[in-house]
Amino acid sequence: MTSTALQQLYQQIILDHAKSRHGASAGELPPLPIVPASAVPAFNELRLAESHQVNTTCGDDVTVRVGVRGAGDDAVIEEFAWRGDGCSISMASASVLHDTVRGVSVGQARAMLDTYREMLRSRGTIEPDEEILGDAAAFSGVSRYPARVKCAMLAWVAFEAAVMPVAG
Amino acid sequence: MTLSAPSSTRATARPLTDEEVARIRNDFPILETRVNGHPLNYLDSGATSQNPVSVMEAEQEFYEQRNAAVHRGAHTLAFGATETFEAARATVAAFIGARTDEVVWTSNATEAINLVAYSLSNASLGLGGEAAKRFRLGAGDEIVVTEMEHHANLIPWQQLALRTGATLRFIPVQDDGTLDLAAAGTVIGARTRLLAFTHASNVVGTINPVAELVALARTVGALVLLDACQSVPHLPVDVAALDVDFAVFSGHKMLGPTGIGVLYGKTELLAGLPPFLTGGSMITTVDMHTAEFLAPPQRFEAGTQRISQAIALAAAVDYLTETGMERIMAREAELGNRLLVGLGDIPGVRVLGPGLGVERIGLASFDLVGVHAHDVGQYLDEAGIAVRVGHHCAQPLHRRLGVTASTRASTYLYTTTDEVDQFLATLREVAPFFGVRS
Ligand SMILES: Cc1ncc(COP(=O)(O)O)c(C=O)c1O
Numbered sequence: 001m002t003s004t005a006l007q008q009l010y011q012q013i014i015l016d017h018a019k020s021r022h023g024a025s026a027g028e029l030p031p032l033p034i035v036p037a038s039a040v041p042a043f044n045e046l047r048l049a050e051s052h053q054v055n056t057t058c059g060d061d062v063t064v065r066v067g068v069r070g071a072g073d074d075a076v077i078e079e080f081a082w083r084g085d086g087c088s089i090s091m092a093s094a095s096v097l098h099d100t101v102r103g104v105s106v107g108q109a110r111a112m113l114d115t116y117r118e119m120l121r122s123r124g125t126i127e128p129d130e131e132i133l134g135d136a137a138a139f140s141g142v143s144r145y146p147a148r149v150k151c152a153m154l155a156w157v158a159f160e161a162a163v164m165p166v167a168g
Numbered sequence: 169m170t171l172s173a174p175s176s177t178r179a180t181a182r183p184l185t186d187e188e189v190a191r192i193r194n195d196f197p198i199l200e201t202r203v204n205g206h207p208l209n210y211l212d213s214g215a216t217s218q219n220p221v222s223v224m225e226a227e228q229e230f231y232e233q234r235n236a237a238v239h240r241g242a243h244t245l246a247f248g249a250t251e252t253f254e255a256a257r258a259t260v261a262a263f264i265g266a267r268t269d270e271v272v273w274t275s276n277a278t279e280a281i282n283l284v285a286y287s288l289s290n291a292s293l294g295l296g297g298e299a300a301k302r303f304r305l306g307a308g309d310e311i312v313v314t315e316m317e318h319h320a321n322l323i324p325w326q327q328l329a330l331r332t333g334a335t336l337r338f339i340p341v342q343d344d345g346t347l348d349l350a351a352a353g354t355v356i357g358a359r360t361r362l363l364a365f366t367h368a369s370n371v372v373g374t375i376n377p378v379a380e381l382v383a384l385a386r387t388v389g390a391l392v393l394l395d396a397c398q399s400v401p402h403l404p405v406d407v408a409a410l411d412v413d414f415a416v417f418s419g420h421k422m423l424g425p426t427g428i429g430v431l432y433g434k435t436e437l438l439a440g441l442p443p444f445l446t447g448g449s450m451i452t453t454v455d456m457h458t459a460e461f462l463a464p465p466q467r468f469e470a471g472t473q474r475i476s477q478a479i480a481l482a483a484a485v486d487y488l489t490e491t492g493m494e495r496i497m498a499r500e501a502e503l504g505n506r507l508l509v510g511l512g513d514i515p516g517v518r519v520l521g522p523g524l525g526v527e528r529i530g531l532a533s534f535d536l537v538g539v540h541a542h543d544v545g546q547y548l549d550e551a552g553i554a555v556r557v558g559h560h561c562a563q564p565l566h567r568r569l570g571v572t573a574s575t576r577a578s579t580y581l582y583t584t585t586d587e588v589d590q591f592l593a594t595l596r597e598v599a600p601f602f603g604v605r606s
Binding site (some may be wrong): 006018019085087088 | 204540541542543546550557559563572602603
């Protein structure tokens with residue numbers, strides 16, 4: 001009986017990513033190196049940061065770890081690793097996020113994040129901007145399901161929380 | 169120790185027939201609703217049940233003809249409201265085999281459990297004097313729950329332990345989702361002061377052996393609180409015959425409105441228990457420093473009460489009584505079996521808890537290998553099927569059974585066999601849709 005509405009929500013890209021989970025670590029991520037709070041990072045040193053987010057309605061969780069080099073909007077996201085447990089939307093969005101933001105500047109990532117968030121909150125009124133979002137545009141169908149927006153945002157929120165403090 | 173006798177008599181009741189269920193459905197307007205272009209298939213009564221017209225009318229009639237504060241005014245309307253309110257208490261008490269003054273109104277089961285926990289806490293602080301001495305808890309005392317509890321029957325006890333210095337222990341769940349009764353015999357010991365457990369599991373649907381557990385508690389002199397949220401709506405429950413000290417349940421799970429729940433407590437226990445909430449309507453004499461309290465149940469009902477909800481709950485109880493709890497239970501056993509057999513036939517489905525042949529209420533929770541519960545629920549929702557997905561407020565039990573989330577289909581007296589079959593047929597499509605081969 002598969003409805004077109006369901007196919008809109010679960011686009012093939014999403015189903016594929018949910019299974020292949022690019023960049024996902026099978027087990028726990030290795031512990032972050034401990035950096036004393038007083039340490040002043042050398043210019044152009046790779047700085048690691050991570051964030052763990054839980055969707056309290058379902059218990060899905062994602063940890064995103066980034067390695068950022070440089071400062072401000074020009075800083076580059078050189079490393080991106082994640083682990084998580086959850087529904088196909090939350091896992092696929094983490095996988096797509098991995099492919100989308102690795103190697104881009106913090107400024108670009110911020111623009112993507114804003115566009116993505118705006119699309120998801122639009123209740124289906126905003127056409128996805130594939131130019132900016134790439135594969136992440138496939139999540140546009142989620143915006144018609146307000147209960148699932150959190151699933152699609154989970155990894156992005158973790159990414160935002162990890163990157164912003166280190167990128168300044 | 170013997171199994172409680174009622175199980176044999178229950179099995180002989182004639183299940184509601186499909187024709188009777190069809191007539192019952194006419195009393196529930198919401199069942200006419202369409203969802204996503206399909207007739208609503210409501211399989212989430214374990215979370216909250218639907219209301220028959222008679223319940224909604226009882227509430228409306230109260231507001232149209234009788235609305236006034238109870239136990240407060242002396243005018244005719246207030247007197248009538250009080251009488252109706254107290255008659256509702258008598259109806260609910262009779263339904264569970266309690267005396268009328270053993271029924272305390274609360275907002276829901278959660279509040280009822282907190283009422284007991286905070287009253288014990290107050291007793292532990294020395295409130296309630298001599299009569300409350302038996303309720304005092306402190307270091308060295310133990311509170312025992314089970315690993316299958318709803319968070320409502322776990323967290324209030326965690327908090328009580330933290331406030332009093334008592335230790336919280338639990339009866340483990342076995343791989344098949346049933347309680348480990350052998351372990352119960354060692355967990356419940358001389359230090360146990362309170363045993364709190366659920367009558368029927370909201371996740372695996374099994375009915376726990378109340379008689380055995382109560383007997384264990386009695387040998388060590390512990391109090392027993394029964395979470396009857398999933399039993400009172402679905403099977404005949406007689407709290408006096410079960411010999412529990414306290415029992416709690418929520419109106420919204422038994423055809424009643426939200427905002428009303430019940431604490432049952434044995435007369436002699438309620439008599440010695442200090443109050444939890446205090447204020448108006450629960451006192452006799454008050455001066456600037458002290459107050460004397462009314463006898464139970466009023467002692468535990470501070471403030472303006474949930475009057476229309478209590479009256480509507482009594483209408484729900486009348487509806488259940490007229491339908492017959494034995495027959496509802498027998499019907500649900502049939503639906504539960506149909507669910508289990510059908511789920512067992514679907515590749516990749518793992519039912520949580522024991523399979524066929526175990527006494528149960530009409531619900532089943534399962535894991536569909538390779539597909540997250542949220543995705544299962546989304547697919548079913550698109551077909552108008554409402555199920556519960558997630559941890560069903562029982563994270564420890566899910567962890568014990570090796571899953572973080574599951575999907576639950578729960579039936580009630582208005583559920584048709586066709587609805588169960590439509591659910592099963594739709595569920596069969598889910599794994600292929602998500603590209604999962606089993
Ligand atoms: C077994 C059990 N206990 C307690 C509760 C809590 O009920 P309420 O949320 O109505 O207080 C529920 C309902 O979710 C339940 O199923």
